[in-house]
Amino acid sequence: MDATDPALHALVDRVERARRDGAFLCLRGGGTKDFYGEAPQGEVLDTRLLHGTPSYEPTELVVTTRCGTLLAELEALLATQGQCLPFEPPHFAAGATVGGMIAAGLSGPSRASAGSVRDHVLGATVLNGNGEVLSFGGQVIKNVAGYDVSRLMVGAMGTLGLILEVSLKVLPLPRASATLRFAFDQATALTRLNAWGGMPLPLEASAWWDGSLIVRLRGAEAAVQSAALRLGGERIEDRAADAFWNGLRNHADEFFQHAHGAVRDGALLWRVGVPQTAPVLELDGETLIEWHGAQRWLVSTLPAAQVRAATTEVGGHATLFRAASKEAGVFTPLVPPLDRIHRQLKQSFDPAGIFNPGRLYAGL
Amino acid sequence: MNAPLPTAVAEDAAERVQRQADVVAALGAVLPPHALLWHREDTVPYECDGLTAYREQPLVVALPETESQVAAVLRVCHALDVPVVARGAGTGLSGGALPHKRGVTLSLAKFNRIVRLDPKARTATVQCGVRNLAISEAAAPLGLYYAPDPSSQIACSIGGNIAENSGGVHCLKYGLTLHNVLKVRGYTAAGEAVTFGSEALDAPGYDLMSVLVGSEGMLAVIVEATVRLIPKPQVARCIMASFDDIRKAGDAVANVIAAGIIPAGLEMLDKPMAAAVESFVHAGYDLEAAAILLCESDGNIEEVEEEIGRMAAVMESSGASRIEVSENEAQRLRFWSGRKNAFPASGRISPDYMCMDSTIPRKRLADMLLAIQKMEQTHALRCVNVFHAGDGNLHPLILFDANDPDQLHRAERFGADILEASVEMGGTVTGEHGVGIEKLSSMCVQFSPAEREQMLALKRAFDPKGLLNPGKVIPSLVRCAEYGKMHVKRGLLPFADLPRF
Numbered sequence: 001m002d003a004t005d006p007a008l009h010a011l012v013d014r015v016e017r018a019r020r021d022g023a024f025l026c027l028r029g030g031g032t033k034d035f036y037g038e039a040p041q042g043e044v045l046d047t048r049l050l051h052g053t054p055s056y057e058p059t060e061l062v063v064t065t066r067c068g069t070l071l072a073e074l075e076a077l078l079a080t081q082g083q084c085l086p087f088e089p090p091h092f093a094a095g096a097t098v099g100g101m102i103a104a105g106l107s108g109p110s111r112a113s114a115g116s117v118r119d120h121v122l123g124a125t126v127l128n129g130n131g132e133v134l135s136f137g138g139q140v141i142k143n144v145a146g147y148d149v150s151r152l153m154v155g156a157m158g159t160l161g162l163i164l165e166v167s168l169k170v171l172p173l174p175r176a177s178a179t180l181r182f183a184f185d186q187a188t189a190l191t192r193l194n195a196w197g198g199m200p201l202p203l204e205a206s207a208w209w210d211g212s213l214i215v216r217l218r219g220a221e222a223a224v225q226s227a228a229l230r231l232g233g234e235r236i237e238d239r240a241a242d243a244f245w246n247g248l249r250n251h252a253d254e255f256f257q258h259a260h261g262a263v264r265d266g267a268l269l270w271r272v273g274v275p276q277t278a279p280v281l282e283l284d285g286e287t288l289i290e291w292h293g294a295q296r297w298l299v300s301t302l303p304a305a306q307v308r309a310a311t312t313e314v315g316g317h318a319t320l321f322r323a324a325s326k327e328a329g330v331f332t333p334l335v336p337p338l339d340r341i342h343r344q345l346k347q348s349f350d351p352a353g354i355f356n357p358g359r360l361y362a363g364l
Numbered sequence: 365m366n367a368p369l370p371t372a373v374a375e376d377a378a379e380r381v382q383r384q385a386d387v388v389a390a391l392g393a394v395l396p397p398h399a400l401l402w403h404r405e406d407t408v409p410y411e412c413d414g415l416t417a418y419r420e421q422p423l424v425v426a427l428p429e430t431e432s433q434v435a436a437v438l439r440v441c442h443a444l445d446v447p448v449v450a451r452g453a454g455t456g457l458s459g460g461a462l463p464h465k466r467g468v469t470l471s472l473a474k475f476n477r478i479v480r481l482d483p484k485a486r487t488a489t490v491q492c493g494v495r496n497l498a499i500s501e502a503a504a505p506l507g508l509y510y511a512p513d514p515s516s517q518i519a520c521s522i523g524g525n526i527a528e529n530s531g532g533v534h535c536l537k538y539g540l541t542l543h544n545v546l547k548v549r550g551y552t553a554a555g556e557a558v559t560f561g562s563e564a565l566d567a568p569g570y571d572l573m574s575v576l577v578g579s580e581g582m583l584a585v586i587v588e589a590t591v592r593l594i595p596k597p598q599v600a601r602c603i604m605a606s607f608d609d610i611r612k613a614g615d616a617v618a619n620v621i622a623a624g625i626i627p628a629g630l631e632m633l634d635k636p637m638a639a640a641v642e643s644f645v646h647a648g649y650d651l652e653a654a655a656i657l658l659c660e661s662d663g664n665i666e667e668v669e670e671e672i673g674r675m676a677a678v679m680e681s682s683g684a685s686r687i688e689v690s691e692n693e694a695q696r697l698r699f700w701s702g703r704k705n706a707f708p709a710s711g712r713i714s715p716d717y718m719c720m721d722s723t724i725p726r727k728r729l730a731d732m733l734l735a736i737q738k739m740e741q742t743h744a745l746r747c748v749n750v751f752h753a754g755d756g757n758l759h760p761l762i763l764f765d766a767n768d769p770d771q772l773h774r775a776e777r778f779g780a781d782i783l784e785a786s787v788e789m790g791g792t793v794t795g796e797h798g799v800g801i802e803k804l805s806s807m808c809v810q811f812s813p814a815e816r817e818q819m820l821a822l823k824r825a826f827d828p829k830g831l832l833n834p835g836k837v838i839p840s841l842v843r844c845a846e847y848g849k850m851h852v853k854r855g856l857l858p859f860a861d862l863p864r865f
Contacts, residue, residue, distance in 0.1 A: 059618040060725050082624055111565065118571055119543050132814045140723040141536060141755040142795035144529045144578045145803075145810055146837060147819050148542070151574035155566075172624035194484045198508065200595040200664060222666030273564040277485040294565045316564045332568040337556045341825055342569055348821035360569070 007050045008133070011162065014045055016131045018354045025354050027158040029068060030095030033104050035322055037157050037359045038330050047099045050164060055139075058083060062122060062139045064167040067099030074098060078170055086114040086171045091250050099163050105155025108249040109205035109216070112276070112291035117154050120169045124150035126161040129350030139167045152345075158356040159364050160349040174204070174218035176225070179241035180233035182213045186280050186287065189213040193292040194277055201227045207248055208289040209255050216245060248290070255288045259299045260322065262286075268323045270307055272296040274316030283310055297321075304328030331361060380423070380466070387424050387446055387468065394436035401425040410469050413454045413461040414516075417766070418801055422449070422463035427471045431551075431587050434470070438585060439555035441468055447834050448553070450581040452493060452524035455516045457719060458800030460527060460580045460836060467834075472523055475587055478502050487546060487563065489590045492523030496530075499591065508593035511538035514796065515704065522589055529578030531796035533629045533703075536754040538594070540796075542577040550586035553827040563590060575822065580798050581833040583826040597662035600628060601672050602696045605679040606653035606686040610634070613655035614730030616682035617753045620659065621726070623678050625671060629660040630754030631703050634733060637710075637748040637761075638702070644709040647702035650686050655733075657684075657753065658699055706750040707761070714746070714763035718775050722786035723757045723795035735785050736760055743778040745771065757795035758786070784809055799837045807837070808844035816844075 018025050024042030034040060051068035058081040065074055071091060078084050088108025089101045102124070107116045123137030126149075137143055137150035153163050184192065189208040193215075196203050202219035214236070217224045228235065236244070247253030251260075259269045272281070276293040285300025300307065304320065305328070311318040317332035334342060339361075346353070346364045358364070388402050401407050402424045411419045423446070428434045441448050447467030454461055463469045475491035478498070482489075483506045488499050496517040500509040513532035514520055520530070526548060529541045538544070547561040561573040576583055607613035613632060620627060633641070633656045638649040649656055659679070661671040672689060679687050690696035702709075710717045724732055729751060736747050746763045760782055764775040783793045783806040793799070793806040807816065819838045824830065839847075 057725070057727070059622045060727060061621060062725075105566075105571070115539070115543060116565070118574060119539065128818060130814075132818070134812070134815045134818055136815065138723075138790070138792050140725060140757075140791055140795070142531050142540065142723045142752070142757045143792040144796060144798050145792045145794050145807060146799065146816075147575045147583075147822055148529070148578055149575065149819065149822065151542075152571055152822075154571055154574070156570050160570075171626065175624070198483060198486055198506070198595055200507075200597055220663065220667035220670050222670050223664055226664060226666055273562075273566050275485060275563040276565075277482070291565060315562060317562070317566075317568045319568070334569050337552055337554075337558055338569060338572070341552075341558075341572065344825035344828070345570060345822065348825050349818070 008164070010049060011045070011127060011164070012131055012133070015127055015129070015162065015354065018043075019129065019131065019352050022352070023354070024357050027099070027103070027162055027356055029097030029100040030070070030093070032091070032093040032096045033100050036104055038326065038362075040359060041357055045162070047162065048097060053077060054165070060139070061170050062167055063170055064139060064165060065098050066165050067097060067163050069098045071096040071098060071101055079173070082173050083170045084173050085120065085168065087111055087117050087120055088114075088249050089117060098166060102154055102163050102166055103156065103158040109207065109245055109290055112206075112294055113204045118151050121151050121154055121166060122169055123167040124153055124163055125165040126153060126163050128161045129352055129354050133164065137167065141169060157360040159346060159360050161355060176219065176221040177238070177241075178217045178224050178228045179236040179244070180215050180217070180228060180231055181236055182215075182233045183211060184208070184213045185211060186289070189289065190280065190293050196231070197276065197292055201231070203227075203292070205245065206290065206292050209287070214244065216241070255286070255297070258286070259297070262299045263322045263324060266324060267299050267301050268304065268307075269321045270298040270300065271319040271321040272298055272307070272311050272316060273319070274311060274314050278314040278316060281310055281314070283307060308332060334361065383466065384423050387444060390440045390444060391424065391426055391437060391468070394440060395426060395428060395433055399427045399429060399433070401427070407469075410451065410454075410463060410471070413451070413456040413459060415457055415459040415462070415800065415802055418459045418462050420463045420465050422469040423466055425469045425471060427474060429474045434472075434585065434587055435551050435555045435557065437468065437470060438551050438553065441831060442554045442829065445829060445831065447831050448585070449833050450523070450527070450585045452521035452527070453495065453519050455520045456524060456528065456800065457721070457797040458794065458802040460798050460800035460833070462801050462836075464834065470585065472521075472587065475523075479588065481506065483508070485563065486593045487590050488593055489588065490522055491588055492526075492586050493521045496520050496522060496525055503593050504596070506593075507596050509596050510544065510591055511594055512541050512544055515707070522591065523586055526577050526586060526589060527579065527581045528796065528798040531752070531755070531757065533631060533752060535752070536630065537626050537628050542574065544592045545573065545577060545589055546592055547590040548573065548576060548586050549588040550584045552584055553829060553831045558584060560584075578798070580800060580837050582823055582837060583832065585832065597628075598664045599668050600660055600662035600696060601668050602629075602658055602660045602690045602699045603672065603675055603679060604688045604699050605657045605659065605684040606650040607655045607657070607683065608653065608685045609683070610655050610733045611730040612683040613657055614727070614733075616657060616679055616684065617726050617729060619678045619682050620675060623674060625674055625678070627659050627675065627754055628662040629658065630752075631658040632656070632729065632751040632753040633703065633706070634749040636746065637706060637750055640713050640748055641702035641705055641709040644712055645701045645705050647698050649702050653685065658703055703750060706759070710748055710761045710763065714765070716764050716766040718762040718764065718779050719797075720758060720760045720762070720779050720782050721794050721797040722783050722791055723755065724786050724789045724791035726753065726756045728789045728791075729753060729756070732758060732785065732789065736782065739778055739781050742781075743774045745774055745778055747778070752795070755795070756791065758782075780806065801836055804837075804839040804843060805847040807839050808847050813841060813844070816841075
């Protein structure tokens with residue numbers, strides 16, 4: 001991008017004006033995650049103004065792309081070179097953008113094995129609340145020059161600045177894949193997943209729901225075939241398997257369709273993050289387990305305090321992912337001194353409190 | 365600058381003695397007598413880390429044995445506005461643990477206990493002073509290991525690894541320290557207990573782990589970490605390929621990646637480096653080659669067989685003049701022995717060497733080697749090169765004799781030239797050794813004033829008084845002005861300099 005790019009000028013002007021006028025800005029791409037986090041506030045700033053992929057170097061395993069680039073377009077571009085975003089970011093609807101992917105920091109089914117969005121960020125250029133365009137990190141895998149500010153943007157819900165451009169590590173598409181199904185109850189599924197995780201197997205994704213454990217093996221052809229033989233189970237043919245994993249990734253499968261209906265009727269959809277070895281959580285409701293036990297989706301009508309208490313007890317946290325009312329607070333409250341550090345970080349990036357106020361926590 | 369007047373020096377010394385007495389008295393109330401050093405002869409071992417060119421006498425060295433003592437030391441220092449420099453094994457290569465002359469060096473060497481190995485969760489919870497290799501050794505009976513393996517792994521501690529976001533030779537496939545640490549416990553500058561991350565795969569709020577790892581002890585003092593262990597691959601095999609042309613070797617690196625292969629390790633040595641290590645360890649390196657690549661595959665037996673075949677085909681089609689594939693573990697280790705001994709081998713052929721640590725895009729490896737050859741002539745010094753080619757991290761070793769002040773000066777300029785060339789090629793001034801004190805000036809080249817100010821503001825959010833390892837990593841505006849080199853602009857940056865902002 002050259003210094004005369006009108007889109008960048010427009011964004012900077014907008015931030016400058018907001019700062020002058022004491023206005024709030026709601027950073028928004030495709031709006032596919034409007035439902036996520038605390039309620040959006042402020043005038044909408046459409047980040048799709050700045051889009052495109054200035055550089056993609058397959059042999060460097062790096063792509064640099066702008067906030068407004070459609071995630072679907074980016075993934076299609078990578079696929080032309082046999083590469084992908086290994087963390088499988090969700091598309092909750094058509095129109096999801098790169099900026100939203102970074103800001104929300106959500107990863108898909110492969111996360112436990114392949115790493116998270118944050119793990120694949122190499123660098124970012126951001127616009128802070130003072131209207132300054134700042135670059136951190138870079139386009140190389142090893143980089144310890146200064147604090148890793150680019151990765152701090154991941155999951156910050158846009159409260160620290162407007163992500164203009166991001167460099168991501170990409171990887172070759174897996175050469176082989178196999179999906180297996182096992183009839184296990186929840187406790188057995190968790191035990192098996194923990195045991196398999198300690199073996200040199202290409203276990204890449206897993207999902208347990210309603211008495212079925214589905215696992216995906218991915219990697220070199222020889223490794224996948226020998227692991228499939230070793231694990232047993234019922235082999236699911238590729239097309240059905242792809243449909244299943246995509247549905248799970250994008251929350252379009254049967255469990256989430258049911259969950260969305262239940263939310264309309266007043267239930268809460270929780271994303272519970274726990275250690276992989278946490279036992280079956282004794283919470284009434286429908287549960288789907290991903291990430292080899294580390295991510296548990298719960299549809300429940302239990303009081304929020306009860307869900308949070310049960311997850312905190314096992315060393316985890318619970319996010320109110322979808323709900324008609326979010327009175328209980330979307331994200332698990334921070335303990336001191338982390339809450340103070342959060343407030344001071346916000347102050348240091350966005351002193352006037354322009355960006356996405358309250359979207360992550362009140363006061364940020 | 366004018367030399368200070370003698371009376372000012374005397375006043376300074378007297379003030380230091382007074383300050384030292386105050387700090388010793390205050391810390392004496394919270395530490396047992398043997399955990400507090402301040403006599404010069406006792407503190408000498410702490411005056412530098414692995415970067416021995418920079419030395420400073422700490423005011424006091426504190427060696428706490430319990431977490432409550434760590435917290436108490438921090439609270440005392442916070443109350444007295446005394447800087448604190450945390451120190452692990454002291455193997456760092458950028459002066460990150462260089463003492464502060466008006467500060468306390470907080471040695472965490474006594475925190476060397478493996479707290480818990482959890483085979484089911486595949487995690488190790490260790491105190492910060494535990495050595496990197498000790499984690500893998502303890503996990504070996506479980507068939508697990510800790511992946512990041514900096515070359516100093518027999519000596520360096522996990523606390524220092526977290527401070528530097530250490531890498532090693534397997535980063536492309538297995539990630540950096542950041543990717544392998546789940547949870548860190550420690551204390552803020554004010555001595556409050558704090559936990560970053562969690563044993564779940566994420567934690568609520570900002571991803572503070574991202575900035576904590578690699579912050580060189582400037583944001584918090586850590587005492588315990590929970591790290592991820594991974595199953596040991598069944599087998600590893602290595603290809604050693606020779607090239608008669610540096611460009612062909614550089615292309616081979618790109619071609620391996622383009623073929624969709626992520627090697628477990630991919631290293632490059634140039635001809636002078638191969639000669640230096642060969643006479644040291646007799647690894648069987650091809651002394652005729654302009655460059656040698658070591659390319660490793662790991663996994664189960666079938667997948668390694670498959671991958672080695674594909675790698676060898678790429679090496680061949682890229683014009684390798686000689687290819688050897690390890691047939692057994694002894695041979696594989698022999699291939700690696702040369703690479704692993706690059707530093708000591710350089711120490712044998714030169715009184716001193718300066719190790720650089722920049723990273724560049726892989727495709728520029730050959731350009732960089734050729735540029736370094738030119739710089740050898742400009743500065744009239746030799747340079748031998750080992751690269752983590754898989755991730756573009758360079759370790760040129762500039763050979764010089766520190767007894768000759770002009771050689772030292774030329775070596776420093778040589779190093780600065782390499783770092784600037786790296787930034788110009790789209791890279792970074794440090795890949796894994798950290799900025800510390802050594803590369804402060806180079807940070808002026810890589811970051812704009814506004815970027816540096818944002819990083820300083822970030823530090824203040826964690827440490828409002830600026831007491832943790834002050835003066836490292838982020839150079840002041842004044843220092844950059846004195847260095848006199850503009851930062852090299854990249855990407856969207858030209859905008860930051862427009863008057864309108």
